[in-house]
Amino acid sequence: MTDRERNGQRDRGERENPTPKEAGNREKDAGEAKTKAAAAAKAKAAAAGKAKAAGAKRPSPRKKKKEEPLEPSPKQPLLDQYVQTVTEKVGKETVEESYINRPNGHLPSMVIKNDRWAETARLLREEESFAFDYLQNLSGVDYEEHMEVVYHLYSMKHRQGLCIRVKTDREGASVPSVTEIWPAAGWNEREVYDLLGIDFPGHSDLRRILMPDDWVGHPLRKDYEPYDREV
Amino acid sequence: MIRTEEMLLNVGPQHPSTHGVFRLLVKIDGEKITEAEPVIGYLHRGTEKLAEDLTYTQIIPYTDRMDYLSAMTNNYTIVHAAETLMEVEIPERAEFLRVIVMELNRIASHLVWFGTYLLDLGAVSPFLYAFREREEILDLFNELCGARITYNYMRVGGVKWDAPEGWIDKVKALADKMKEKTEEYDRLVSGNEIFINRTRGIGGYSADDALAYGLSGVNLRAAGVKWDLRKDRPYSIYNRFQFDVPVGETGDLEDKYRCRMEEIRQSIRILDQAVEHFPEAGPVMAKVGRVIRVPAGEAYTQIESPRGELGCYLVSRGKDKPYRLKFRRPSFNNLQILPKLLKGENVANLVAILGGIDIVLGEVDA
Amino acid sequence: MMGLLKGMGVTLKTMSKKKVTYQYPDEPVGMPDRFRGVQHFDPEKCIVCNQCVRVCPTDCITLTGRKHPDPGKRGKIIDTYDINFEICILCDLCTEVCPTEAVVMTNHFELAAYSRDDLFKNMEWLHENNTEIRSENNVNAKR
Numbered sequence: 001m002t003d004r005e006r007n008g009q010r011d012r013g014e015r016e017n018p019t020p021k022e023a024g025n026r027e028k029d030a031g032e033a034k035t036k037a038a039a040a041a042k043a044k045a046a047a048a049g050k051a052k053a054a055g056a057k058r059p060s061p062r063k064k065k066k067e068e069p070l071e072p073s074p075k076q077p078l079l080d081q082y083v084q085t086v087t088e089k090v091g092k093e094t095v096e097e098s099y100i101n102r103p104n105g106h107l108p109s110m111v112i113k114n115d116r117w118a119e120t121a122r123l124l125r126e127e128e129s130f131a132f133d134y135l136q137n138l139s140g141v142d143y144e145e146h147m148e149v150v151y152h153l154y155s156m157k158h159r160q161g162l163c164i165r166v167k168t169d170r171e172g173a174s175v176p177s178v179t180e181i182w183p184a185a186g187w188n189e190r191e192v193y194d195l196l197g198i199d200f201p202g203h204s205d206l207r208r209i210l211m212p213d214d215w216v217g218h219p220l221r222k223d224y225e226p227y228d229r230e231v
Numbered sequence: 232m233i234r235t236e237e238m239l240l241n242v243g244p245q246h247p248s249t250h251g252v253f254r255l256l257v258k259i260d261g262e263k264i265t266e267a268e269p270v271i272g273y274l275h276r277g278t279e280k281l282a283e284d285l286t287y288t289q290i291i292p293y294t295d296r297m298d299y300l301s302a303m304t305n306n307y308t309i310v311h312a313a314e315t316l317m318e319v320e321i322p323e324r325a326e327f328l329r330v331i332v333m334e335l336n337r338i339a340s341h342l343v344w345f346g347t348y349l350l351d352l353g354a355v356s357p358f359l360y361a362f363r364e365r366e367e368i369l370d371l372f373n374e375l376c377g378a379r380i381t382y383n384y385m386r387v388g389g390v391k392w393d394a395p396e397g398w399i400d401k402v403k404a405l406a407d408k409m410k411e412k413t414e415e416y417d418r419l420v421s422g423n424e425i426f427i428n429r430t431r432g433i434g435g436y437s438a439d440d441a442l443a444y445g446l447s448g449v450n451l452r453a454a455g456v457k458w459d460l461r462k463d464r465p466y467s468i469y470n471r472f473q474f475d476v477p478v479g480e481t482g483d484l485e486d487k488y489r490c491r492m493e494e495i496r497q498s499i500r501i502l503d504q505a506v507e508h509f510p511e512a513g514p515v516m517a518k519v520g521r522v523i524r525v526p527a528g529e530a531y532t533q534i535e536s537p538r539g540e541l542g543c544y545l546v547s548r549g550k551d552k553p554y555r556l557k558f559r560r561p562s563f564n565n566l567q568i569l570p571k572l573l574k575g576e577n578v579a580n581l582v583a584i585l586g587g588i589d590i591v592l593g594e595v596d597a
Numbered sequence: 598m599m600g601l602l603k604g605m606g607v608t609l610k611t612m613s614k615k616k617v618t619y620q621y622p623d624e625p626v627g628m629p630d631r632f633r634g635v636q637h638f639d640p641e642k643c644i645v646c647n648q649c650v651r652v653c654p655t656d657c658i659t660l661t662g663r664k665h666p667d668p669g670k671r672g673k674i675i676d677t678y679d680i681n682f683e684i685c686i687l688c689d690l691c692t693e694v695c696p697t698e699a700v701v702m703t704n705h706f707e708l709a710a711y712s713r714d715d716l717f718k719n720m721e722w723l724h725e726n727n728t729e730i731r732s733e734n735n736v737n738a739k740r
Contacts, residue, residue: 101528137559139555188563195279289653377629377632377633381688
């Protein structure tokens with residue numbers, strides 16, 4: 001890497017955010033450079049050898065990358081074991097989906113059906129092979145068609161994390177409360193109720209926590225219209 | 232005939248000892264507290280809603296203002312979440328600069344805690360001494376990034392500025408000075424009989440309670456659970472440094488005080504090592520392009536801020552603005568145990584127990 | 598008893614040391630070079646690329662430009678440029694993206710005024726605010 005590249009210096013005439021015309025020009029230049037390089041490569045290949053020339057294809061400007069199957073994640077067996085235990089102990093269609101979240105440190109993730117969530121949560125806390133006793137995070141997300149509540153759990157005994165997602169509809173959104181299992185969820189569920197409007201039956205004290213008590217509406221929803229738009 | 236009733240005491244949002252705009256409704260019977268109910272939301276500024284409309288670089292000044300006493304760790308939270316999803320590699324020098332500023336910020340934040348906690352207990356001198364040292368740390372930050380509290384220093388892919396000439400030597404001099412000063416604080420406070428009477432055996436809780444309530448940081452370690460995200464879920468280059476994690480036993484206020492003072496000493500140790508191995512020259516920013524687009528996906532990353540586990544749950548749809556950004560704030564979660572701790576205590580211990588949790592209202596309300 | 602006496606010893610020793618406080622309004626406090634203070638604007642250098650408006654997290658910059666009066670030259674020149682200091686948080690993102698360093702920061706920070714209208718600064722005021730400009734503003738600028 002040259003010094004100029006390292007310090008981010010550019011040539012004169014090259015701006016950070018080019019206007020579309022300039023961007024087009026730049027692409028054209030790059031394209032010309034590419035075809036020039038391709039032509040040079042072809043010439044070299046032709047001059048190199050007959051056997052090589054026979055196999056040398058004409059380089060296309062946009063090569064399609066072959067999708068290679070990813071190698072299996074090291075946490076996959078663990079995830080399979082979790083899915084199996086939950087299906088055995090709670091019921092057949094409890095786990096809707098299960099996958100490994102690769103960028104996030106290969107975190108096992110499961111999507112649990114809404115009406116089975118209360119039993120599954122108790123199982124996650126009390127079952128020996130799970131022992132998820134630490135609730136790291138509880139958050140609500142508003143996808144436009146439905147809403148979700150996402151839990152991140154951690155087991156101190158096995159040093160393993162887990163992500164659970166529970167879906168619910170937008171109208172009459174409700175997810176069973178887990179405050180009795182993990183008291184840490186108390187205020188977090190109040191916050192999700194306040195900002196997104198998801199009801200948590202079983203919560204002992206569900207009321208607004210961050211917004212004023214007489215506020216109408218749930219601000220974090222995607223279709224929320226603020227009262228005073230111009231300010 | 233004397234008749235006693237239960238009284239409702241409002242420790243109102245405007246109070247010198249509640250560390251911000253925090254309201255506590257306390258029902259007392261004589262001197263004993265029977266019930267306490269915290270009311271928050273006076274500093275809610277809608278950071279999460281605003282973040283859905285701002286690009287990743289524009290959110291960084293907003294994160295500064297969440298936990299305003301340790302803004303570097305806040306900056307790092309959002310930057311780390313974006314970098315985890317983008318899977319970009321950070322240059323060495325940028326990583327070292329990040330660790331140095333985060334540890335300096337940890338020392339500064341613990342000094343504020345030390346000063347204000349002892350001020351709540353009634354001692355005025357430690358406040359001045361703590362702020363005298365903190366002033367030097369803030370001057371260092373002023374030279375590095377141009378501001379004393381709201382730094383806006385980290386960027387996705389690295390840091391904004393490189394360290395100016397002679398800055399690293401000043402950091403080393405400060406680390407040496409802090410070693411003597413922690414001895415001075417120890418002599419001033421730790422043996423003081425009044426302090427020991429006010430903090431030993433008060434506000435304790437068990438490790439199971441701490442885990443159930445989702446506490447983190449010193450609140451969890453003082454109860455006996457050895458859990459520090461810098462060691463157990465290492466991020467950045469913390470796995471290259473040697474440092475100990477102080478653990479308490481009973482979770483009472485004296486254990487929390489000792490844990491925090493020991494953490495200052497361990498941070499100084501990390502600073503010494505970082506300054507010694509600081510790379511000579513190099514880029515401070517990875518090649519990430521001008522407009523930062525995070526690939527679609529979701530991630531939850533957590534770091535150890537001076538108050539506990541600061542996490543960021545990021546849902547991205549592949550654009551240059553996040554779809555949903557949620558901050559898991561340690562003070563918000565740590566405050567849940569307050570009603571349980573205060574039940575049955577004397578009113579006089581209320582301020583001490585609240586101060587021991589170390590909350591920052593900007594973070595509680597986001 | 599010993600703990601209290603040791604503590605008293607520390608405080609008494611500190612009494613003999615030098616003062617660490619400044620008498621601020623009477624003596625000026627110098628800020629280091631990289632300090633983010635009030636902006637300085639140079640209309641000659643501005644090319645009306647709108648980057649500063651787009652990157653501002655609080656949308657406090659408003660500008661208008663008009664076509665260059667000289668028919669030979671391309672591009673626009675700046676007509677009005679206002680920064681609303683009620684909401685500017687001095688975060689420095691506008692100077693970071695300005696390609697020509699037309700907007701730079703100075704080391705001034707004293708902006709207190711008696712009325713809110715005084716906080717809406719226009720191009721002339723920003724141009725005249727030209728002392729103590731800091732030296733590094735944008736690593737990618739064309740000089």
